[in-house]
Amino acid sequence: MKYEIFSSDSNVITFSSFGTLKTQLNHIKHPLFYSNCCYCNTTQSSFITETKATSCDIRKTLARMEDSIDHLAFERNKAQFDVDEMKIVWAGSRQDFELSDRISRLVASDPAFRKDDRTTLGRKELFKNTLRKAAYAWKRINELRLNEQEAYKLRSFVDQPAFTDLHWGMFVPAIQGQGTDEQQQKWLPLAYRMQIIGCYAQTELGHGSNVQGLETTATFDPKTDEFVIHNPTLTSSKWWPGGLGKISTHAVVYARLIIGGEDHGVHGFIVQLRSLDDHLPLSGITIGDIGMKFGNAAYNTMDNGVLRFDHVRIPRNQMLMRVSQVTREGKYVHSNVPRQLVYGTMVNVRQKIVADASVALSRAVCIATRYSAVRRQFGSHNGGLETQVIDYKTQQARLFPLLASAYAFRFVGEWLKWLYMDVTKRLQANDFSTLPEAHACTAGLKSLTTTATADGIEECRKLCGGHGYLCSSGLPELFAVYVPACTYEGDNIVLLLQVARYLMKTVSQLGSGNKPVGTTAYMARVEQLMQYHSDVKKAEDWLKPNVVLEAFEARAARMSVACAQNLSKFTNPEEGFQELAADLVDAAVAHCQLIVVSKFIEKLQQDIPGKGVKKQLEVLCSIYALFLLHKHLGDFLSTGCINPKQGSLASEQLRNLYSQVRPNAIALVDAFNYTDHYLGSILGRYDGNVYPKLYEEAWKDPLNDSVVPDGFKEYIQPMLKQQLRNARL
Amino acid sequence: MKYEIFSSDSNVITFSSFGTLKTQLNHIKHPLFYSNCCYCNTTQSSFITETKATSCDIRKTLARMEDSIDHLAFERNKAQFDVDEMKIVWAGSRQDFELSDRISRLVASDPAFRKDDRTTLGRKELFKNTLRKAAYAWKRINELRLNEQEAYKLRSFVDQPAFTDLHWGMFVPAIQGQGTDEQQQKWLPLAYRMQIIGCYAQTELGHGSNVQGLETTATFDPKTDEFVIHNPTLTSSKWWPGGLGKISTHAVVYARLIIGGEDHGVHGFIVQLRSLDDHLPLSGITIGDIGMKFGNAAYNTMDNGVLRFDHVRIPRNQMLMRVSQVTREGKYVHSNVPRQLVYGTMVNVRQKIVADASVALSRAVCIATRYSAVRRQFGSHNGGLETQVIDYKTQQARLFPLLASAYAFRFVGEWLKWLYMDVTKRLQANDFSTLPEAHACTAGLKSLTTTATADGIEECRKLCGGHGYLCSSGLPELFAVYVPACTYEGDNIVLLLQVARYLMKTVSQLGSGNKPVGTTAYMARVEQLMQYHSDVKKAEDWLKPNVVLEAFEARAARMSVACAQNLSKFTNPEEGFQELAADLVDAAVAHCQLIVVSKFIEKLQQDIPGKGVKKQLEVLCSIYALFLLHKHLGDFLSTGCINPKQGSLASEQLRNLYSQVRPNAIALVDAFNYTDHYLGSILGRYDGNVYPKLYEEAWKDPLNDSVVPDGFKEYIQPMLKQQLRNARL
Structure with a gap:
């Protein structure tokens, strides 16, 4: 980018040895410097050493400095936990972290994988661009002798859907x-x-x-x-x-x-x-x-x-x-x-979809969180800085539950991976006993996480204000490319009805000695859960995992039982199932939300190293659960699991939790460890240098190739000159 | 489209004089005929007269017949009300109907306004295409000597955002x-x-x-x-x-x-x-x-x-x-x-946005409703027809509330138009007394209707299954072009906070003799509303307008009062407002929903002519209100306005209402009177001839210009031939 200097007056430029920049300009505010003032907290002035410089020096210094300035450093300094350790938790293991980190940097640093021009291309150019990238990726995979896992990672970090996804996936x-073995021997080597x-x-x-x-x-x-x-x-x-x-x-x-x-x-x-x-x-x-x-x-x-x-x-x-x-x-x-093998495959495919949901949602949350810290609106008195939008409670109440959901989906996805391995092991031993439950569970989680992620990405886009509507924000693409997940591999509502069917079967067999297994095990305590009344007396009670878990179990059990009772009133059960379908879907959602909450809680029962890491996850877990409780308050109240006072204590606690997340928000999205290339968003840049880059990006649009647009002579000039009557249009 | 005949066997084609078509093919099912079988109910066979035809005849007959067949005729025949009269109600008046009808047909019949190729164009071509249409539209406006209102209609039916929107709008x-008068005299003639x-x-x-x-x-x-x-x-x-x-x-x-x-x-x-x-x-x-x-x-x-x-x-x-x-x-x-003039302008702009919301939502609902009647999934026994998806309760529970919302927003928009005229009249008489209330009310309704419409369009897209993701469904464009309405002219959350501020002021002045006006008039009965407990005993009680209205009033009043009480605990009111912002937003939403419900009910107190028209609107009004009650059950229960049993009676009544809408659904969307051009959706075609047209449309994509795609030689062939190692990519 070329920076215009707005005045030849002598300016005083001041910068620190810590990589932050602060300017004192005589009357004239330079655009970039002014932006910096917007980002950096003025309280950092103690670090600053002064250097005099002329306009000319500024021009030279700027280009060099711009890319090394971290405009979000003051946010990162606030974090109360060890971000590097959180990165390991997010990735699943140190090995997984290192793999992702290495491959994502490899892709990000290769100009052949540049993707910022994609949205301006016509269909044919776009498709050709994809073919080139796919071929180049395959070439690199072979040159670098990447293994299967590395190759998969590389394709996903290229971040452009291609025919290769279907070939390999x-x-x-x-x-x-x-x-058959014979068929595999014939076809697989060709495909590989x-x-x-x-x-x-x-x-x-x-x-x-x-x-x-x-x-x-x-x-x-x-x-x-x-x-x-x-x-x-x-x-x-x-x-x-x-x-x-x-x-x-x-x-x-x-x-x-x-x-x-x-x-x-x-x-x-x-x-x-x-x-x-x-x-x-x-x-x-x-x-x-x-x-x-x-x-x-x-x-x-x-x-x-x-x-x-x-x-x-x-x-x-x-x-x-x-x-x-x-x-x-x-x-x-x-x-x-066994024919049941096909269900094993389904569990595997859907397990991957849940993992992908946490990736997609976390990308959107990362963008919205960083830009919410950069963006300021209102709240300025006496001409000072406006308030960072991340400090508004309305912003927090929309953004932080999505941040918590990203982590929740990550952990439930991790557990599903274990479930798939468990099911596979059992299938190999001809044990099909857990298969129906595993199938219902993965179907439900696929539905729950993809719906929440699609809605969540769009919510993140709205949380970025008008600029979220620009393709350079990355969010329109993220939404459009993600949203089919709600439909493919089972329409989300159809899947919830499958879960509901399984739940109704489970309820109907409760008396029979058929003990409910896996994620439906809580149903065995149905009599106790039907009697349950929450004993929450103060807001902090809602921080206890057992208190939350029981409330979610009671709600889910009661909604299933209520559906089963209503179903029993129909002489034709199938007709009843159709008629009550909307209630059954609600019961299935309650059950699936319980699964996610309980797996998050289970995760926290493990040993998690790193300063403050577990504490942060506990906060996020509480936010996830209490946000759902608030959103579905009608369920909890109408089933009598909690009373209105307890509901309002949950909201109060939720507000407290938002305040606890606030200083850690940027670090919590840094822990996803996404490169700027992968994020593909100017609003979500790691360094927070949003406005100059947004400005710079605009000029790349093909419409800006010429000052006077194509079509002006034929259509606009005759209009202005009042000569349209005889124009051929 | 060219039809392939799959066999040269002699076929028997049978069609009726009533415009429906039924075929009996010997073993071979012709794709088009088979589709017809999917659409038309077989019970219409009594209308059928037989004619023998050869394959060759079929080929000729098809092209001629296809466009005259109404595959949704059997749905239209089910309607229990006078669609033409409903069209007048939707349009606002016979005059408005005739204007829209005339101008929309004028645009639809002019090939210069064709828009089905838009989504494949690159940015420059797309922009040039817009310039041509804008110039051509202006030329036609002048040739036809259209007045301001007609010209506005023409531009909106062209349905392609252009610079002219901002010029005129x-x-x-x-x-x-x-x-000033002088400035107007100088600039307006040039602009006109x-x-x-x-x-x-x-x-x-x-x-x-x-x-x-x-x-x-x-x-x-x-x-x-x-x-x-x-x-x-x-x-x-x-x-x-x-x-x-x-x-x-x-x-x-x-x-x-x-x-x-x-x-x-x-x-x-x-x-x-x-x-x-x-x-x-x-x-x-x-x-x-x-x-x-x-x-x-x-x-x-x-x-x-x-x-x-x-x-x-x-x-x-x-x-x-x-x-x-x-x-x-x-x-x-x-x-x-008076400076207050600017608020009058705001009321006007936002009034238009609410009107546009009902248009956008009704377009999406029209597409989803028609395709839900065409589309069949599951439920087939013995190889017969599958069930129309519109017959599934889960589909109804998602679709019909949106249909009801479209009508609700239409009527509240109509009322806002009146409000704007009332405010203008008062301003001219230097009466500013109603302005703050009118301003809060329009701000809130802008927020409420645009959020619901954006979400509703996306929901309609999902209701169309996978095909909703195709641009030829019209829904992706409709969403992308609509969704900025949530942000422009006031971010929706910021606007709700403005409403909340007004509500808090209203509550605080209740004791002071300052009588609340307009849409906040119910606040005057706050003492009564704080004592309110719904007396609903059976599901049908929820059909009584007063029962619904009181429940909504009590909920809104109590949420505002609760916020006011919580606010009073803060020593710094502004800090309290920030801290409780999320609750305040909820209270504002409750107030705005009450306005929409009450204006729908008021509309139904008017004389509405036409067989069955009012009855249908009553059903839609109940659906709108009870759907909101179901969605925000937590509000109603936690404020103690209703009890869980009453909540469940509301859900039961809602299901009954869905059954009542079902036979009228297609006619209710026909009443919007949209041309196929304006809808721009193959799924939403008036004649329901979806699959052949979807198939036909696919071939128009630029990628189909050649059988072997551009890029194959450079990127794919070397891959298949294992020659990538030396390729330049």
Whole structure:
């Protein structure tokens, strides 16, 4: 950036050896210096040593100094805990921290991964840009001999959705999970080397949530020992698969298996889509991109596609046959591999989604928190500094619960990872006992965390005021790229209904000696929980983990029991379930919130090293729980778990907790350890140098390529000159 | 669209003289026909007359028939009220209906206003496209000799934000409201003919909400009888004004008036920015566009700008001097025009924002409702049709409250229009008594309706499942273009705090004989309301308007009183206000919700003609109120206005009401009378012909211009061929 000097008057520039800068200008305030005054607390003047300088010196000094000034240093100095130790807690382990730290810096420091120009590109340029980055990332992965985990990290820090996400995230795992050993030996090496590129073709134009309703058919032809893949209707067109539209050479296609006129339900098939020579779709196959999606760049970097088959033939051995097989004679048989495996896969996929939720939410919170410390509005008396918006209680009451949620989702995600390993171990030992509970639990947590994250990102955007609406804030992209998580891998409301079904089953079996397991274990104490009345007498009582936990358990249990009682009034249970669906969803939410709260509390029962680290997490845990209690006060009151006075004590305690977080807020988002590249936000810059950079960024827009815009001569000049009547428009 | 015929078998096509279509195909289901089967209820077979046709005939017939088929006819037939009469109610009057109907059709039928390609354009092309449409619209306005109201309608139905919005909506009104007669005579004719194009330059890089904190200065120079407009700092750069970046020739610039070193606060000045000859910025002026914003097209059609002045001189008579003047001698004097005028203007602007909220929300609801009737998921037994998603209670519980909100906001907007006229009349008679209440009321309603609308649009998008994420659904654009309304013209939380301040003042004066007026009149009954306990005994009791109204009044009054009591515990009232801000915001929301509910109820006390129309509105009014009660149950319970049993009766009644709306849902959104052009959504098409059109639309994406995408040779082929190592990327 070039700095204009507004006056040739001699200026006095003063800066400290501690990297903070303070200016005393004679009458004229230099824009950058003035900004600095806005950021730095004036109380730091004791550090300052004076140096005289002329305008000319200033000009030279500025560029050099700007990038080394930390405008948020005075905020960081306030922190009451060891940020480096918190980084380890956030990452999960020292090893995980070091991995993320190393790979994220590697990406951030490579200009080939620059992403600040994305939002101005048209669709074609944007897509080409993605192809380049994906190829370059793959090249680097090979050059640096990165292992699988490192490669995954690298792709995620590149932070631009691409066909490779589906290749590695869906195509490869589908073959690993559903292919026979023979199929894995044939296809996986090709996929691992990217000699073929695959996608996952499940959803159809008319069928998203209802996988069992898919219409694409795979009809066995015993004459030729082939399957005939076909789309009988328009609504059966495959629709949405990422990477399909323009890039994938292969797909795992889900279709109804038809043998001799009999429908055996939906199965997966490996189908080659495009020639490996000229990349043209094979005969009988129509493929295209489904068009623009929400957001400027966001998922428009991805070729979500449409696919139609007109009687396309594939060999019989391209059906994924680990669980069920079709023999040469056209007999449909099951292997001894348990079908429940598919649920294990679901637990794994959803576990990753919960982990991603904490990442997305924490990015937004990091941006909003840093900018809330930089931004000042109102509260200035006698011409002094205005108040940092982070000091307003309304800002805290919206921002800090999201900060707490980010941590809460992080820890519940960590626990889900353990759950997945536990389930896998049991599956291998043919123990399916915990599977339904694990499935319900992950479904519910996927729904809860993705909804809260999508809403939370948008709330963070609003918390940044008008500037949050600029793409350079990073928040519009973050929202647009995140929000499909509420729909994919199970619509969030549909998932909650699945949880509710499981809860109703659990309640109905309570008398039968079938002991509820895992996250529903509290239901075993249902009689006690139905009698529960909170004994909170003063605001601090709400800081006790057991007090909070019992209130959440009682609320969840009572809402489930109430639903079960209301359901029992219907002669047709399914009709009752439909009629009471909205209440059932509420009960499921209560149950899922309890899980998150209880896992946060469990985390805090562990030993957590680092000065003040555990204390901060305790504060965040209380905020998360009491914020939910406040938000769902109607649940807690109407079930009689707490009384209005106790509700108001919870609000009082919440306000106290906000004051405790306040000095630690910046350090708590620093602990996420995001690079400025990954954040992709001027408002969220680590150094807080927002306004000069925002100003600088504006000029990069293509509209600023010329002073007089394209179209002026044809459309605006005739208007101004009153010559529009004869203009051709 | 070209239809592929999937088989040359002879097909039997059957269609009715009533415009519905039903097919019987031998084994092969034609995609279009199959879709039809999905939409049309099979029970209509009695209308069907048979005609034999060959494949070839089908091909020809299809294109002709497709556009005349109403796939939602069976839904429209269910309606229990007179849709045409409801259209009048929605529009406000028969005259308003006819105006909107005529102008919207005029725009929709003109290919020059086509907008379906917007989201694929790069920034420059998009901007040029906007300039063309704005010029063309102005040309048509003149050719057709449209009056002001018609011209306004035309611009809004063009539905693409442009510099003209600010010219007509802010620049012209600023001169009308704040200019002297002389200034109006000089500037308005130029503006009316668009010989000059103006914008409204208020907000600065560092100053949005806090207008009093603006830093731009206008220093009077008595030597030359001029003002010197200057930006002393970077943060004082004008930032955000629409139309400024590339187009405006003039601006009303807000700056601190400095005379002889004394700061007289913020005033408006007319400043020429660009040459009327070559459009270049005048000397001392730096202008540019501030860059990409949220959404694909959305506000990227607009040149929101940045502006810096380096000691730019304007004649003294370009300060807007209706309220205060600077004399030739540099004396600052007030005219006898009341300063309160500015509040009148605010009431007007915000009144329009509330009206716009009902438009935006109703568009989203229209799309989601129609597609919820078209879309089917689950519930199919024996291979029949799946269930329309609009029949699911969870869908109804999310969608119908938004439908009710759209109507509620429409009516409260109508009432605000009346309020504005009332306030204006009083101002002219120097009666300022109702102004503070009117100001608080419009501030609160602006906040309430814009927040609910932004959230509601996003909820509608989610209610459309995955396809809502496609730009062709229209919903991403609608959201991105709407959501700034939560921030501009007063941040929504800041506005609620203003309302809270007014409420606290009202409560504090209750004993003093100062009778609360207007929307706070219920506060006069505070003693009675503090004693109130709802006497609801059965679900139907919640249908009585008075029962609902009293519960809302009691809740609002008690929340305000509770805040006032808590505030009184603080020795420093301002500190208390900051500390309790979150509770104060809740109290303000309760008050504003009461206003909307009460104005809906008042509307229903009027005579409303048309079969079944009033009945439908009564149902919607109850839904709006009971939905709020359910959502804010904690408020109602903790203030003791209702008990848990009554809360659960409200939920029960709400479910009944959803069943009553269900058959009328499509007709209730038809009553908005939106053209398909204005809706801009394939999911929301009037005829419900969603899937074939979605499929057709996909192929228009630029990525589909070529089968093999640009970038394949450079990036993908080397990857597949394992030749990446030597590739230059």
